[in-house]
Amino acid sequence: MPRVADHDERRRTIAAAFRKLVADEGLRKTSFVRVAAEAGVSVGLIQHYFANRDELLLFAYQEGLRSIFERVEARIADGEAAGRPISAMLFDGLLELLPLDERRRVEYGVQQSLVTEALTDRALEQVAQEAAVSLHARVATAIENGKECGEVAAGVDAAVAATMILATALGYAATLALPAAESEADAVLRPVLGLVFTGRCRHFDR
Known part of the structure; x- marks a missing residue:
């Protein structure tokens, strides 16, 4: 019986090869020929999936974002x-935005x-x-949830606090991307999280 192609998996494999080339050599140097060689497929196969x-x-951009958000959700689920x-849990989620290993x-x-x-x-x-x-909304929601359990003061502006936290995390990500940078997350x-999450969760006092 002939094997049925997993088209979604092929698209993801091609996209992963594309992302690897972009990360290593920059966007301008990528081409279908280079991506095909990296993915171990033919140029014709790539053209079959991408016009x-x-x-x-x-x-590739959408897939990369999906992967990041899925890992953030997994971190939150494990923490809960x-x-x-x-x-x-928010700290663990922010770690997924930092280039701390080869995948990231x-x-x-x-x-x-x-x-x-x-x-x-x-x-x-x-x-x-x-x-x-979406990312800002997720952080703001975490802050609002923190208000409900006592970790965050009621008067904190969740939108502003989320912007501050993300500005620090994303700015630090840029620093970590430099050669020889060491992580001090x-x-x-x-x-910075301590400026917003100043209290103890009431759930721990039950």
């Missing part, structure tokens, strides 16, 4: 199951390249804007 480079670029404070280094390099490209590409701009809004991010 042009812009389609591949957009799909373990009964961890919201501030601890590739993701970060691609995101930066494509965010720059989004300045002149309306389709990419829309994806980038939606991702930024605890020393950098926890004090």
Whole structure:
């Protein structure tokens, strides 16, 4: 019986090869020929799934964001199951935005390249804007939840606090992307979270 192709998996494999090349060599040096060699497939196969480079670029960007957000959600789910404070779960989620290992280094390099490209590409701009809004909303929701359990003071502006936290995390990500940078995430991010999450969760007092 002939094997049925997993088209979604093939698209993801091609997109992963594209992201690896972008992270290693920059967006301008990528091409279907280079991506095909990296993915171990033919140029014709890539053209079967993506009509042009812009389609591949957009799909690769969306896939990278999806992977990041899925890991953030997994971190939160694990934290909830373990009964961890919201501030601890938020810290763990922010770590997924930092280039702390090879996977996240590739993701970060691609995101930066494509965010720059989004300045002149309306389709990419829309994806980038939606991702930024979604990320900010997730952090703001964590802060509002913190108010409910006592970790965050009632008067804290969740939107402003979320912007402050993300500005620190994303700025620190840019520093970590530099060669020979060493991670000090605890020393950098926890004090900023401590400015917002000033209390103890009431759930721990039950």
